[in-house]
Amino acid sequence: MRRAQAFVAGTVLAVFALVGGAAGASAAPAASHAPSAVSGKTYVIGTDTTFAPFEFRDGSGELIGIDMDLIRAIAKNQGFSVEIRSLGFDAALQALQSNQVDGVIAGMSITDKRKQIFDFSDPYFDSGVQMAVAKSNNDIKGYADLKGKTVAVKRGSEGETFANSIKDKYSFTVKPLDQSATMYDDVKAGNSVAVFDDYPVLAYGISQNNGLKAVTAKERGSSYGFAVNKGKNPELLAAFNKGLAELKANGQYQQVLDKYLKDPSKAANQSFIDLLVASFPALLKGLGLTLLATLLSLIIALVLGVVFGFFKVSHLVVLRGIATTYVSIFRGTPLLVQAFFFYFGLPQLTGIPINVLTAGVLTLSLNAGAYMTEIVRGGIQSVDPGQLEASRSLGLGYVTSMRRVIVPQAVKIMTPSFINQFVITLKDTSLLAVIGFAELTYQGQQIYASNFRTGETLLIVAALYFIVITLLTQLSNVLDRRFNK
Template sequence: MKKLFLSITAALFILFGGMSTAQADDYLRVGMEAAYAPFNWTQNDNSNGAVKIEGTNQYANGYDVQIAKKIASALNKKVLVVKTKWEGLVPALTSGKIDMIIAGMSPTEERKKEIAFSDAYYISEPTLVVNSKGKYANATKLSDFKGAKVTAQQGVYLYDLISQINGVQKEVAMGDFTQLRQAVESGIIDAYVSERPDALSAQNANPNLKMITLKDGFNTSESDTNIAVGLRKNDPIITKVNKVLDGISKTEQINLMDDMISRQPATVATDEKSSFFKQVVTIFKENWQQFLRGTGITLLISIVGTIVGLFIGLLIGVYRTAPLAANRVLAILQKAFGWLLNVYIEIFRGTPMIVQAMVIYYGTAQAFGISLDRTLAAIFIVSINTGAYMSEIVRGGIFAVDKGQFEAATALGFTHNQTMRKIVLPQVIRNILPATGNEFVINIKDTSVLNVISVVELYFSGNTVATQTYQYFQTFFIIAVIYFILTFTVTRILRYIEKRFDSDDYTTGANQMQTKVVN
């Protein structure tokens, strides 16, 4: 079974992992969500001037990508898109993971405290998106939305504009436009504030969504509506960037945006008479490669993370149950190291994995200049997180072994390590198998939070498909089914292993071993 796990892990790493990031000077690493059409989106080929997304077999395109290509050309470089969740863009820039942000970002005063901005390369116009069959489909002015449940994306100026609507029910901000569109379509909210290009794209792609053209719109400032390139503070490249942007006239901006709107990937055709499951099958057939790759990354991270975490837990469990050394100095050092292990366990059990991912991946680069490969960083994060939990599970498993076996081993002159290796750990491993399986299942699901450090796992891949097709319920149904298949299969495999441990051959061998030790 050990060889089987190692073989599976190696195969997954070859197929889905180990993808080195481009660090060469001839690449301009640009951060964006690649899921905010028409500013940026993900597609499966390099048609219409799309560029490569780092670490995947996919490509990015859109208005932002075309602007990035103009800047890169002036710098004699090629564009390499680093696909990153919105909340991870600024940390990615300040930590040196990317060279610039071109993602429809406004140069607000809050952001200016962290990063620098170029001149504007587009001026946005805020509007609202509603359900085309809903109560507010015929609204024409802000006052029509009195009493409406309205929200916007988290961390953008659009959310602050909601307060300008008298009597509005301002809902909690959401993480991305996928959630916003799904919430409007399902009736959870009545409207969300967006920018005109996104709203127009949503309306064209999904008949259930409608952009509201406001006669009397929001009051905005230039810092809000201007869309600019984000750069690190004191980056000398800003002069060249501004020179490129100054050469793009307002007419060229409008024409380029219109062109990108027309070139967006076509949404999956929806026949209202078609059943839900037929739509699901259509989406899967057209996007199975994205789902497959995301599933592979999820399995790679969860398998390696669980195995390494189990190994860490076993080492810590053995160490923490070891008797103090006879030498006083060694005993003090042993206690000090044990205290450090307790700190490690409490920190990683007491903080969310998404926070750990942000701190380890971006924090180490910003504070110490250590640049980690995102896949290796993800495996490391899951491993040490699992190790913290497994150490407590192992410790409990060791204490569950009858004390008489420890006493017998000590009487026979066994060292602590010999006692653990030959008598205790074989029993512990069997006893903690259910808990280990539970950790494995949790890791499969928790890899979804790693998209914050740009890991394109199953959820991130599925979310991209949803933004491309505008078929949110159908797409997330596919994701749910894949997660269920993974967790169900893992559970059944582990139960088979438990039965093998409980088999007569294993039990007989274990009893013979313990009898030999006692005699």
């Protein structure tokens, strides 16, 4: 199995509309012999983000790999089009269950447990498990050498299942991690002595200079399949099976496998500068989406903060109750849970799909709005109440007194906190990578998933965050000094 399916329940109920776009890739259209059931249709296909050689991005940012080449070739053969959504494995399964995608192809093992939820195609790849160690490690040559040691596995993967099945026999500890690149780095750092991974993924990583070497033969494993929701899209499943059979018959299937497994292109030994130059376009694109999501979220959050902030200081119990409930919900639940709820949970409850930008902005704006509500409340209440009473005694109404006397003073008090919340929201966009939003952190993950230079890539990502946040903070401080003299 590739990863365990994640079920995340939210406690938040909110409906907010925002128009956004989601990125995808399209396959070439129709073959003349395409079946009428799928001919001319477009299907949305979910996939993983970092599972080379089945799905990963090349230097230009194009999503490639065995799964990608197969689904596009089958679509062309059978006369339909596909829009690819790179979400991450767990997120792709959640998107399938919430009907945001029509199918998933992501190196997904066919298991009896998954068959209860999904309908699978005919197997398109037979996998297996291998063990590898750091290149410099000459002590670990087999399972017997693992006694008393720790091995890294990918959480929910076939490698984890195999490692758990033999750990008692050989007396070692299993450490589940999230991604192949993370596992490999854990072994190279000496935190684990070995890694168990799907053999084609491991073999490809070794060919790309991931710093490991295989020390055992391949263990028999399960098969990968294309999945749709149980009882839905049977025509898509049938077209996939028919197309797969035709690709095997005409030799295209073997060509795809040979391209990535038999003789994969070797990774060049890039300098740090070469890595920076090669990755900068993708990172710049991610930075643009980070700033866009931050800007949209802060505009909405500011409106929410002002409205609910005044509700919090209102004399009306109902308004105070509404504001208190809103703040309690969004400050009392993790941002990650909120992101999963808006992208997966809300579509399941309403039946209305939500694209990733909309879900991301909903999450960030409602979360930041709760904190801005408290900033506004604190700013207003920090102004001496006697000033409101004095202005009222001079004949000014409540609204006029607030607008001319209280709010101008409160704004000066609130501005530093607003700047701080702006920085926090910008950094919080990195959490949206888990739902497939292609912001800066997501782009960094795409890069080191294919080149396995995790430390250097994350250093570049961190530097970009630091530079942007520093510049925007300085700009905010300048505006603060200018308008709040």
